Amino acid sequence: MEKYILAIDQGTTSTRTILYNHNSEVVMSSQREFQQFFPHPGWVEHDANEIWLSTLAVMTETIQMSGIKPEQVAGIGITNQRETTVVWDRNTGIPVYHAIVWQSRQSDEICQRLKDAGREDIIRKKTGLLLDPYFSATKLVWIFENVPGVKDKALNGELMFGTIDSWLVYKLSGGKRHITDVTNASRTLLYNIYEQCWDQELLELFGIPDSMLPEVVSSSEVYCCTAPYHFYNHEVPIAAMIGDQQAALFGQNCFEKGKMKNTYGTGGFLLMNTGEHAVQSNHGLLTTIAWKLNGETKYALEGSIFVSGSLIQWLRDGLHIIHKASETEAMAFSVKDSDGVVIVPAFTGLGAPYWDDQARGSIVGITRGTTKEHLARAALEAMCYQSKDLVLAMQQDTNIKIKELFVDGGATENKFLLQCQSDILQIPVTRLKVNETTALGAAHLAGLAVGYWTMNDFQADVLATYQPKIDKQLSHHMYQRWQKAVKSCQAFEED
Ligand SMILES: Nc1ncnc2c1ncn2[C@@H]1O[C@H](COP(=O)(O)OP(=O)(O)O)[C@@H](O)[C@H]1O
Numbered sequence: 001m002e003k004y005i006l007a008i009d010q011g012t013t014s015t016r017t018i019l020y021n022h023n024s025e026v027v028m029s030s031q032r033e034f035q036q037f038f039p040h041p042g043w044v045e046h047d048a049n050e051i052w053l054s055t056l057a058v059m060t061e062t063i064q065m066s067g068i069k070p071e072q073v074a075g076i077g078i079t080n081q082r083e084t085t086v087v088w089d090r091n092t093g094i095p096v097y098h099a100i101v102w103q104s105r106q107s108d109e110i111c112q113r114l115k116d117a118g119r120e121d122i123i124r125k126k127t128g129l130l131l132d133p134y135f136s137a138t139k140l141v142w143i144f145e146n147v148p149g150v151k152d153k154a155l156n157g158e159l160m161f162g163t164i165d166s167w168l169v170y171k172l173s174g175g176k177r178h179i180t181d182v183t184n185a186s187r188t189l190l191y192n193i194y195e196q197c198w199d200q201e202l203l204e205l206f207g208i209p210d211s212m213l214p215e216v217v218s219s220s221e222v223y224c225c226t227a228p229y230h231f232y233n234h235e236v237p238i239a240a241m242i243g244d245q246q247a248a249l250f251g252q253n254c255f256e257k258g259k260m261k262n263t264y265g266t267g268g269f270l271l272m273n274t275g276e277h278a279v280q281s282n283h284g285l286l287t288t289i290a291w292k293l294n295g296e297t298k299y300a301l302e303g304s305i306f307v308s309g310s311l312i313q314w315l316r317d318g319l320h321i322i323h324k325a326s327e328t329e330a331m332a333f334s335v336k337d338s339d340g341v342v343i344v345p346a347f348t349g350l351g352a353p354y355w356d357d358q359a360r361g362s363i364v365g366i367t368r369g370t371t372k373e374h375l376a377r378a379a380l381e382a383m384c385y386q387s388k389d390l391v392l393a394m395q396q397d398t399n400i401k402i403k404e405l406f407v408d409g410g411a412t413e414n415k416f417l418l419q420c421q422s423d424i425l426q427i428p429v430t431r432l433k434v435n436e437t438t439a440l441g442a443a444h445l446a447g448l449a450v451g452y453w454t455m456n457d458f459q460a461d462v463l464a465t466y467q468p469k470i471d472k473q474l475s476h477h478m479y480q481r482w483q484k485a486v487k488s489c490q491a492f493e494e495d
């Protein structure tokens with residue numbers, strides 16, 4: 001009887017399940033979007049129950065549509081939107097508040113308070129992260145301070161905290177297990193990534209009782225089985241949990257130190273495997289855990305780009321100069337260059353390596369001859385320049401010369417983007433046949449845990465490699481113009 005691995009990819013806007021066969025081919029998949037709540041400007045919330053129900057629905061649908069028997073599923077791997085925070089009642093399993101999403105800025109003030117109290121350094125040293133509302137701990141503090149009765153209940157040991165991986169395993173196991181994997185723990189601001197444990201000093205600093213924390217486990221092992229009533233009366237091993245960006249790094253086969261992937265979605269996420277050493281960044285990059293497998297922990301450096309593919313959405317929905325994102329490819333190829341136009345998409349400030357939340361976007365270099373084709377080209381180039389900023393920062397932090405960039409995400413359909421990225425970086429840029437590397441990474445980790453695959457089974461099947469086509473000098477000149485444009489948009493705000 002042929003066996004399969006089921007990956008659950010619980011993302012920010014939708015939940016997906018993908019069923020893989022032994023050749024790592026997609027046999028069936030299913031997807032459900034769920035509601036986004038924006039109760040105040042800058043706040044983003046989800047209904048954790050809806051996320052759970054969407055997960056059950058897509059799991060069931062995938063199995064039904066594939067026509068396989070439930071007992072043919074050898075294991076389940078979970079990958080998830082990271083940092084998003086859920087608090088639920090230990091006795092009833094009911095969340096006490098909406099899940100606060102990683103994008104949400106509602107704990108801004110709490111971060112500021114801690115910064116003013118001079119706490120940022122200690123947090124950065126222990127967690128590799130920044131004191132920012134992006135990460136879980138201050139979201140949890142926000143719930144304590146704003147939802148009546150929650151803090152007392154938490155202190156009484158009546159509540160549980162978890163990121164989405166934790167929440168889903170709790171539900172899937174019928175409340176039997178309260179766990180999280182190291183990669184998700186490493187995004188909470190509560191986990192000491194060097195000692196690999198919840199950090200007592202940080203728990204005290206945030207006022208969080210350790211009774212509500214999940215047990216931290218590796219990214220690949222059989223943690224428990226699905227409660228039979230959730231999966232056609234079958235107990236299927238849940239065998240992997242990993243944050244989505246780390247899962248993509250694994251799914252891209254970036255197993256060795258120095259290997260790097262870049263995801264071009266709404267935002268951008270660049271991760272480099274730094275091996276068994278956690279590298280502290282001097283350029284505002286995050287130090288994070290890549291995965292823990294067979295007792296070995298691998299670390300990564302991470303840079304996030306706030307606006308990547310969403311710049312193309314803005315051309316469509318804001319400027320109305322395109323109807324579909326894919327049109328930008330032909331438009332960009334149709335002109336020989338951007339005619340000197342540079343777009344800096346600092347819509348909400350600039351992330352690493354600038355960390356300037358005051359900066360705002362700009363379009364410089366326009367003339368009477370500027371056309372929408374030049375703007376489309378400049379927008380795609382901006383996505384590449386931002387990645388180059390991060391690649392350079394990573395090279396400086398690690399002393400590792402990057403030899404190749406692996407790419408994934410929706411915008412990698414765009415051939416101009418990938419050629420341009422190779423030109424700007426002056427290294428090969430490789431896209432695999434599988435673009436859903438996040439789910440694949442989680443599936444592979446689950447397959448390893450249940451003996452379905454070995455590491456030798458993971459061969460990167462290349463779709464295309466783009467080699468630099470412009471010379472170094474021109475590439476350097478273009479990048480210098482980008483740096484000038486960034487400086488000018490920062491200076492403009494100062495004025
Ligand atoms: N052919 C394309 N060229 C340029 N950008 C694209 C293209 N197709 C999609 N995008 C951009 O990629 C993003 C969608 O990618 P996706 O990986 O699905 O994002 P996410 O997972 O963040 O929702 C959108 O912001 C869209 O504008």
Ligand SMILES: O=P(O)(O)OC[C@H](O)CO
Pocket residue numbers: 010011012013080081082083102243244245265
């Ligand atoms: O769900 P995505 O793909 O938007 O990813 C979200 C990231 O994990 C946030 O850190």
